[in-house]
C-alpha cells in the first residue's frame with residue numbers, strides 16, 4: 001500500500017477519543033522513500049491547525065538541528081505516535097497510542113527507512129518498551145528485528161523547556177548524521 005492510500009484510509013478515523021478535539025489529522029510529512037524517519041509524540045496547536053507535523057516552535061528547532069547535521073528536512077519523513085492533537089497538549093495515554101499505532105506501523109512498513117529517530121519518551125515507550133527511560137536510553141543505537149537502526153533522543157520541545165538538553169541532543173544527531181551519510185553513500 002502506498003502512503004497516499006494509507007492517508008486516504010485514515011481520513012475520518014475515530015479509533016480513539018482524540019478524534020473529538022482535532023481540527024486536522026496530522027498524518028505525516030516528507031519523502032515517502034526516506035532513509036531516515038523521525039517519530040515524535042503528537043500534534044500540538046500549530047500542527048493541528050495546519051495538518052502537518054513539527055511546524056510550531058519545536059518544529060523550527062528540529063529544522064535547525066537537521067540543518068546543522070546536514071540533513072535536508074525534505075529528504076526525511078516525520079510522523080507522530082498519535083495523529084490527532086491531545087487536549088491541552090497532554091501526553092497521549094496508552095489506549096490512544098495503541099489505537100493509533102497501526103497507522104504508524106503501516107507508514108514505517110511502506111517507507112522502509114534505514115534509520116528511525118525516536119523523539120522523546122512517548123515515542124520510546126510506545127515503540128520500544130513501556131518502562132524505558134529516555135534519560136538512560138538516548139544516544140544509544142538500538143536495532144529492530146528487520147535491521148532498522150533506532151536512535152532515541154530528547155524531543156525538541158524538551159530542549160525549549162530545558163536548554164541543558166541541547167548538548168546531548170547535538171551529540172546524538174552527530175551519530176545520526178554519520179550513520180545517515182554512510183547509508184546515503186552506499
Ligand code: SF4
Nearest residue numbers: 013015016019084100
Ligand atoms: S489519534 Fe489516531 S487512532 Fe485516534 S482518532 Fe486520531 S488517527 Fe484515529
